[in-house]
Amino acid sequence: MLHFSRTVEIEWGDCDASGLMHTERYFALFEGNLWRMLEQILERPMRHVLDTFGASGFPTVDLRGNFPVRSTLGDILEIETTITALRRSSFDVSHRARKGDELHAEGFDTRVWVRRSGEDPTRIEAHPLPTPLVDSFREGRTIRQ
Template identity: 35%
Template sequence: MFVNKISVEISWGDCDPAGIVYYPQYFRMFDSCTAAIFRMVTGIDKRAMIERYGIVGFPMVDTGARFYIPSRFGEEIQVHTSVPKIGRSSFEVSHRVFRGEDLAIEAFEKRVWSAIDQESGRLRGIPLPPEIVSALSTPSIHEGVSS
């Protein structure tokens, strides 16, 4: 399984009045990490990937998280993102957030590789390209850049 590791410095704007990261900010970070893992396996950014594969994107249909340790302004966290389960058109994304050696958050997303159906005009799931499935399934660890 391909794992992308991204270091993120917590900014002042990520925090609530108590000085800890306001939880929706993590989901913004996770969305960036999901885009980054696809950029790592395809070699192109999300805009180019949408154009190349004729998709509108990969919208989230389910998400959740367990928060163990809070993060504060100025701290650095590392987000380990992987895709542990791939279906025909849907896939699950795992985000494990570490503060130092300590596991701070375990989160997941379920997303669907999606396009607009030409007949109905509705959004629908389409099969993931085999080369992307293969790349995401290949064991590898990549140290990404902060997104």
């Protein structure tokens, strides 16, 4: 399946007063990686991706994390995101944050592709993943940003 990675430096705003990275910031980095991955494979900004496929988004319905080593101010991390499973209207994603060979954090989430309900626009409904997206996920390539 598709794999995406980029390098980030942990900044002051990512950390508490003692210089330890807030655990919720890992999830923000993981989310950013997923969006960048989708923009890269579909070759357009995310807003256009959603508009093109008539989608409202792909909200998280399951989220887990593990933080064996706390990152600190100035650490350089490799953030890796991999699509691990595809279903009709949902997909699973795994994320890893590494400093060299040392795993600092990992996250796992399930996303559902949704559109606004035709009957009630205040509601969202699951819809099948777009074929171009599924095809790109299945390519098995690695993208480095």
